[in-house]
């Protein structure tokens with residue numbers, strides 16, 4: 040373990056709130072180069088940054104207005120016991136997070152109109168603050184009947200669902216960004232007053248309560264507030280929140296309170312909460328020198344990267360609790376991989392890099408960034424994924440906003456801050472961690488250095504780094520050689536390349552090849568740099584196939600394909616066959632095809648493969664096909680349909696296209712019309728009642744009602760039997776097998792009639808429930824379902840014979 044240096048390496052911009060100005064170091068041994076010092080000129084990331092400025096942030100502000108998030112502050116300024124408190128108890132944070140993102144923009148693109156707009160929002164926010172600083176609209180607008188998650192008194196449910204400290208955390212982060220962008224304290228003072236209120240009321244002193252955040256983020260935010268104000272109490276409060284966790288009445292894994300934080304060694308529970316906590320532990324460790332935190336997050340990082348990390352860089356496998364799954368539990372279609380969790384994973388790996396200086400953290404960060412994070416926002420910046428699955432039958436589509444809008448507003452604040460992740464400096468070491476065209480002004484040993492990067496990364500591996508100015512004398516340029524070049528998919532044995540290829544890299548300085556041993560994953564060039572010096576880095580960038588550790592059941596017998604930092608997927612618009620029936624060649628050869636006009640400019644990969652199916656005798660057939668793959672982040676931009684990242688290469692994983700059935704050929708309708716209706720006759724039957732590898736259809740959150748599904752056959756047919764596979768996600772979910780069900784057929788007069796001679800309407804979980812009845816000749820059948828009194832029901836598959 041490297042010693043954490045609590046030195047004054049970086050001087051943060053500080054403010055005397057009511058307090059005096061103090062210079063604070065962030066405490067990390069490595070200094071970030073802030074995004075304000077880096078101007079991205081890149082086409083790949085420039086497009087994302089523009090979309091964020093022109094679409095995402097204006098959209099989020101308009102949604103805050105349209106959905107009543109501003110009105111909540113207005114209501115809190117005029118409390119009444121008749122106001123019905125709706126929405127979610129953390130809706131205020133969408134306003135704070137959008138202001139945070141907009142403030143980052145203001146630092147790179149000064150915009151008086153935007154600054155004025157934010158000021159007008161802050162007037163409303165300020166008016167909602169209670170005299171002692173408490174700011175939580177979900178209670179203040181109607182203290183007698185607050186939000187159902189809020190509890191009757193302050194902090195009563197803060198470890199559960201009230202989110203009072205979560206609101207504080209996002210408020211502080213937003214306020215600091217706004218202060219740093221504008222120099223104005225109108226937001227910062229609001230945040231300081233709320234933080235002071237929390238510091239006064241929460242603690243071990245007399246009259247104080249011992250409470251920890253239900254949803255972490257205040258830890259990171261308060262550490263930052265300490266840096267900005269110089270007031271030690273905020274750092275103490277952040278540390279208090281970490282140290283008390285596991286010692287209060289909340290002791291479950293969901294909220295990472297099952298053990299004291301320094302004893303934890305496995306990533307468990309709600310993934311966003313967890314990632315924010317680990318990032319907060321790193322910040323507090325850097326500032327306090329507490330190595331026990333670092334030992335814990337190092338162990339947890341090993342666990343994530345070794346056992347709980349998707350090839351797309353996503354974390355948080357399961358929708359149940361929006362949580363990490365068990366070790367190696369990485370399902371594809373039901374992968375949760377919340378966009379916020381991907382952002383949290385970037386925060387964690389960035390901080391671990393700042394602590395340890397090893398490139399492996401950036402290998403993880405880069406994988407998440409280029410894949411499972413930016414998949415969370417559409418290329419035009421106006422649509423968002425909450426979960427980012429690795430397989431879909433078309434049931435997933437980005438949305439312009441959500442009732443729970445944590446992900447869109449997190450995208451608002453993350454994307455504009457991205458240029459801050461490219462470089463870092465430690466003494467005379469200059470780290471080049473990400474590759475994108477940019478110009479940047481660094482301070483090396485306090486002296487000015489200007490660097491320029493030119494590249495078409497991620498589409499090729501040629502990067503030129505030019506020195507435009509150097510007043511720092513000799514310094515050590517440390518270029519990250521990504522794991523994907525060094526033959527390491529991830530820094531663990533969770534994924535390995537399966538194609539036996541060996542990629543090479545070369546580095547030239549002013550045209551001359553340089554050779555060096557790598558140090559901590561970096562190629563180091565230590566010299567007296569002068570204006571005009573040029574470093575040319577070349578990474579071989581070839582398509583690679585990847586296998587998962589055999590313990591990952593969902594990926595067994597399958598391969599994923601990647602090239603450089605980009606993970607690829609097969610998607611329906613590029614392939615005129617059922618992509619789920621694809622069977623990959625043993626040694627696939629890939630062609631890289633540049634598509635400048637497709638999906639804002641991508642490289643496609645093309646390869647020969649086969650599809651498997653059955654002929655009308657039921658014999659297995661194979662058909663040669665040309666399979667086209669696109670970058671995973673770009674999927675779901677061309678309508679709803681199938682997508683798959685892990686492609687079968689072993690027969691055991693193959694899914695031959697099933698022959699058509701009466702049900703699959705039928706026109707389907709149901710009492711709840713949603714896209715997942717196609718699951719009902721897709722010919723895929725589950726392995727159990729809660730098989731998350733297949734799509735299903737459900738009526739949640741309805742309870743006790745009578746629902747229906749109908750099939751209209753292509754032509755009149757005689758049927759005498761039907762089989763239903765029920766979906767039941769007990770005990771956590773809301774669906775159970777139905778209370779009862781019945782089959783009807785349409786008679787010659789077009790009237791629904793119950794079938795007769797029924798043997799049994801079964802409700803066995805995890806099996807096909809077949810009912811036999813007197814044969815009927817008909818054009819349509821109906822499945823009528825009565826939901827349980829206190830639950831919904833769902834269907835995987837409904838067959839008719």
Ligand code: FUB
Nearest residue numbers: 129254311361379443445
């Ligand atoms: O609880 C606040 C946010 O809502 C979480 O971070 C997300 O996972 C969603 O549950």
Ligand code: ZN
Nearest residue numbers: 377379445446
């Ligand atoms: Zn989210």
